[in-house]
Amino acid sequence: MPQLDVLFEYVADGVYLIDPETSNIVWCNKAAHQDLGFERHEVLNHSVLSLQKDVVGMPQWQEIAEVIRNHSPYTFVGRHVHKSGGEISVEVVTTHFEFNDDDFFLSVARNVNKRVALEQEIISHHQSIWFALNEASDGIWEWEISNGKVFFSPQLKTMLGYGPDEMDPHITTWSENVHPDDRAHVIKILNEHIHGLRAKYDAEYRLKNRNGHYVWVHDRGKVYRRDDQGNPTHAVGMVQNITDQKFMQFQLEALAANDVLTNLPNRREGEKQARLQVALSKRNEQPLCLAIIDLDHFKSINDLFGHQKGDDVLVFVSDLFQKTLRSTDLIYRWGGEEFVIIFPNTTIEQARQISAKLHESFQGAQWENIGVTPMTFSMGISCFPCLEADFDVLIKNADTAAYLAKEQGRNQSVFAEKS
Incomplete structure (x- = not known):
């Protein structure tokens, strides 16, 4: 031996x-x-x-x-x-x-007792993590990049209204259901991550469910495996349904941008849009008019009937303006009883015609429905190219013209002259 x-x-x-x-x-x-x-x-x-x-x-x-x-x-x-x-x-x-x-x-x-125990712990740990991620999210996906095959978790299918045996396990099942307005941007973010230009894939977009409606999702993922040449082969990610949060966000944004009483754009939001319209008209060399409207004798409404009645009048006239104006016109509340209107691609003559319609709408309105006598307004209008295509110049001249309309007897419109 x-x-x-x-x-x-x-x-x-x-x-x-x-x-x-x-x-x-x-x-x-x-x-x-x-x-x-x-x-x-x-x-x-x-x-x-x-x-x-x-x-x-x-x-x-x-x-x-x-x-x-x-x-x-x-x-x-x-x-x-x-x-x-x-x-x-x-x-x-x-x-x-x-x-x-x-x-x-x-x-x-x-x-190899310790190694076996460790392997079992890793498997168990992996399963626990997978379970936790799956339960903490509204869905998990795993993508084999080389062949386009995608695993969609049961929770993800449920979120989109599908049964466990539905949804073709392919990348096109996802991409073709991304909202058309979001698709290019989302694909761009995903490709940038795949090619190493982003540390991770992270996008918010709209995804179509089985009924054809869209839900807002927050989708996050990362490449976790590469081949010997460094090319990505597998990616995994999780999806969260954020539809409720998005709607709340939109409501908050609307509250921040709109006047609480009339639901018209407030001064900050309205002025932002108005400046864009003026700049666009100047760039395209198109005519534009800007008007300031001041309700006549509005203070007497508050004095005689109280501020609640004054609010009723503001809501009533806001609705009246919107029904009379064209869909392309922009109106916003400037403050108090004053409003600003932008008339894009509108000549002075066209602005005169719109002004006349607005005065007629006030004359024919059913003021008795809100318990006040018929009201009128004074309006000052400034136009480009008669005046310089600058928002501050236009609104200053329109304000001066509105003051002249009141000085000259109210219930009329005055156009700012070039001088």
Whole structure:
């Protein structure tokens, strides 16, 4: 028998010398018998059949022995029996060799209990994370970039109104249901991440559900696997339904942009839009008129009937203006009883005609419905190109013209002259 004691005594893994014919243990090092809870001499009374729980009976051992002879070294994963009755997960690498005309198998058994436990923990941890992400979101997706195949989680399908066996698992199922107005931007963000120009994919957009309606989603993802050349092969992400939050956002934005009483754009929002319209008219060399309207004797309404009646009048006249004006005209509340109107692509003559219609609408209005006597307004109008195409210039001249309309008797419109 080879004298291997000194050579293998301090090896950390268990080393066994085995008789290929009988599977008996001929020799073992210290790590081998200590791992099993035996003394050395106790192990020598065992065989592979008695120590290895996954090798049962001589026929199976003979088949394994034949494989070892023909495919040395041979790796086998199994379970060794511990003296206490427990078991140890082992990875055994066996080599066939001859010594003094005798055959031997030299097996090196590594205790992989910790590794197996760690692998199971990782699997369990991975499942727990996947479950947590799935439950914390409204859906998860996983995309095989090379072939376009996409896994859509059941929660994602439910969010969009589909059953568990519906939704073709392909990237086009997603892309074709992104709102047409959002699609180019979303695809651009995704491609920039895929090509390394963004650290992650993060987008808010509208996604069509089974009924043809759109829901707002917050979609986040990241490439998690690449090939040997560094090309992305797999990406994973999660989707959150943010429709309610979006509608609340839009409502808040509307409140911030609109006058609370009349629901017209407020002065800040209206002026922003008006400046854009003036700049657009100047760039396109199109005519534009700007008007300031001041309700006549409005203070007497508040004095006689109170501010609630004054509010009723403001709501009434706002509705009257909107019904009379063209769809392209912009009206906003400037403050108090004053309003500003922008007439895009409108000449002075056309503005005169619109002004006349507005005065007629006030004359024919059913003022008795809100319990006040018929009201009138004074309006000042300034126009481009008669005046410089600058919002501040136009509104200053329109304000001066409105003042003149009141000075000249009210219930009339005055156009600002070039001088």
